[in-house]
Amino acid sequence: xxxxxxxxxxxxxxxxxxxxxxxxxxxxxxxxxxxxxxxxxxxxxxxxxxxxxxxxxxxxxxxxxxxxxxxxxxxxxxxxxxxxxxxxxxxxxxxxxxxxxxxxxxxxxxxxxxxxxxxxxxxxxxxxxxxxxxxxxxxxxxxxxxxxxxxxxxxxxxxxxxxxxxxxxxxxxxxxxxxxxxxxxxxxxxxxxxxxxxxxxxxxxxxxxxxxxxxxxxxxxxxxxxxxxxxxxxxxxxxxxxxxxxxxxxxxxxxxxxxxxxxxxxxxxxxxxxxxxxxxxxxxxxxxxxxxxxxxxxxxxxxxxxxxxxxxxxxxxxxxxxxxxxxxxxxxxxxxxxxxxxxxxxxxxxxxxxxxxxxxxxxxxxxxxxxxxxxxxxxxxxxxxxxxxxxxxxxxxxxxxxxxxxxxxxxxxxxxxxxxxxxxxxxxxxxxxxxxxxxxxxxxxxxxxxxxxxxxxxxxxxxxxxxxxxxxxxxxxxxxxxxxxxxxxxxxxxxxxxxxxxxxxxxxxxxxxxxxxxxxxxxxxxxxxxx
Numbered sequence: 001x002x003x004x005x006x007x008x009x010x011x012x013x014x015x016x017x018x019x020x021x022x023x024x025x026x027x028x029x030x031x032x033x034x035x036x037x038x039x040x041x042x043x044x045x046x047x048x049x050x051x052x053x054x055x056x057x058x059x060x061x062x063x064x065x066x067x068x069x070x071x072x073x074x075x076x077x078x079x080x081x082x083x084x085x086x087x088x089x090x091x092x093x094x095x096x097x098x099x100x101x102x103x104x105x106x107x108x109x110x111x112x113x114x115x116x117x118x119x120x121x122x123x124x125x126x127x128x129x130x131x132x133x134x135x136x137x138x139x140x141x142x143x144x145x146x147x148x149x150x151x152x153x154x155x156x157x158x159x160x161x162x163x164x165x166x167x168x169x170x171x172x173x174x175x176x177x178x179x180x181x182x183x184x185x186x187x188x189x190x191x192x193x194x195x196x197x198x199x200x201x202x203x204x205x206x207x208x209x210x211x212x213x214x215x216x217x218x219x220x221x222x223x224x225x226x227x228x229x230x231x232x233x234x235x236x237x238x239x240x241x242x243x244x245x246x247x248x249x250x251x252x253x254x255x256x257x258x259x260x261x262x263x264x265x266x267x268x269x270x271x272x273x274x275x276x277x278x279x280x281x282x283x284x285x286x287x288x289x290x291x292x293x294x295x296x297x298x299x300x301x302x303x304x305x306x307x308x309x310x311x312x313x314x315x316x317x318x319x320x321x322x323x324x325x326x327x328x329x330x331x332x333x334x335x336x337x338x339x340x341x342x343x344x345x346x347x348x349x350x351x352x353x354x355x356x357x358x359x360x361x362x363x364x365x366x367x368x369x370x371x372x373x374x375x376x377x378x379x380x381x382x383x384x385x386x387x388x389x390x391x392x393x394x395x396x397x398x399x400x401x402x403x404x405x406x407x408x409x410x411x412x413x414x415x416x417x418x419x420x421x422x423x424x425x426x427x428x429x430x431x432x433x434x435x436x437x438x439x440x441x442x443x444x445x446x447x448x449x450x451x452x453x454x455x456x457x458x459x460x461x462x463x464x465x466x467x468x469x470x471x472x473x474x475x476x477x478x479x480x481x482x483x484x485x486x487x488x489x490x491x492x493x494x495x496x497x498x499x500x501x502x503x504x505x506x507x508x509x510x511x512x513x514x515x516x517x518x519x520x521x522x523x524x525x526x527x528x529x530x531x
Contacts, residue, residue, distance in 0.1 A: 078093060176396060334375065
């Protein structure tokens with residue numbers, strides 16, 4: 001029987017035809033995504049679900065989707081898909097992360113022009129029969145300094161376009177290498193310097209714990225008087241109330257926003273201000289982009305349903321069914337090794353080196369490498385997946401190397417991951433024991449045997465008495481329960497490490513108290529996806 005796909009949002013007829021051309025039965029019901037009850041009633045009939053943003057693939061829907069094998073999202077954002085629930089159901093979630101990059105970058109440039117020349121206000125005034133030529137005095141972009149926060153895929157395109165406009169471009173991105181910056185013809189700076197120097201600031205980062213309110217009231221106060229701010233990335237990156245206050249005071253000369261902290265945005269502190277341009281999340285809204293992502297998702301889903309090939313999956317490695325039986329724990333280990341180092345590294349990465357020792361060296365190293373790289377890069381971009389991670393690493397000028405060797409130690413097999421920056425090398429090794437659980441076996445050259453928990457606390461210190469007591473007392477006094485802990489040291493009196501297993505995220509105030517004791521060189525909370 002031919003696979004059957006439901007298209008419940010508006011995809012182009014060309015995309016629908018791709019399914020048919022690949023021998024897949026397709027029902028094109030572009031308004032069904034808004035009819036939740038009807039969708040729940042029908043979803044069990046389908047092997048694939050092709051959507052945009054109107055359809056909500058909730059846990060409830062997935063419970064009814066007894067035959068569903070793949071969800072394809074035409075676009076990059078998957079906020080409308082419960083990925084965790086899909087993973088538990090064995091449903092692959094795919095997106096199309098590169099179909100709308102140019103469109104979104106162009107919209108940011110367009111918004112910058114609109115803000116600089118007050119185009120929307122001038123247009124409205126002229127339509128009203130007024131001729132207020134002297135009222136709308138703008139500024140040129142040529143020669144101005146553009147500060148780009150986030151120089152990844154979309155931010156890199158914005159940098160390229162801005163250089164073409166003869167702007168001076170500076171960029172803040174902890175993962176931007178010197179080589180990548182030189183290729184983009186931009187100057188790499190720290191955030192405070194960008195805030196101080198930029199005439200225009202444009203944001204191109206995902207929304208994470210680290211980037212939430214990256215333009216806070218405090219940081220906005222550091223900006224150059226007369227700055228103009230553009231956000232076509234994600235809502236929540238800017239303190240909108242603080243920005244509104246600074247627009248009213250004149251410290252900020254203008255702003256152009258396509259995204260907002262709460263969407264749909266029917267009210268917002270920025271609305272109604274005369275020096276603000278607002279659009280309703282149009283970054284990806286061009287004919288070309290919408291067609292591109294629709295065609296891509298149809299092709300990807302068709303390939304999976306017909307051949308099992310996986311592309312741009314957010315919750316599954318690109319491996320065959322036979323490989324997955326053996327490689328599953330090793331793929332998870334590679335991700336954990338990357339996640340550990342990614343969470344510990346806050347400076348540009350020059351190289352990622354992966355050593356495969358023993359039997360693991362004969363497995364699908366491409367998939368293992370992608371899993372490790374994705375683990376590293378998810379610390380700065382949670383949207384990265386196994387397919388896009390190597391591409392993003394290459395674009396950032398990060399060198400990737402791998403080495404294989406025969407069994408060389410007490411373990412039948414292990415993976416060692418080393419990340420190189422300008423200032424240091426950081427290494428971690430792990431293996432999979434006979435119980436199928438990944439374990440850390442070496443950190444900083446120190447031998448340990450540590451299972452991997454969802455929430456952990458990592459500390460380094462000189463091997464002196466009182467460390468365990470201080471950790472226990474501080475945690476206990478602040479209501480943090482230690483489920484278990486693992487210790488290791490290089491030799492008596494030298495470097496020592498500890499891994500604490502805790503029941504939940506550790507509050508920053510507790511971290512600060514541990515650091516204030518002066519006993520610890522490093523105290524870092526860690527989180528791992530152990531599902």
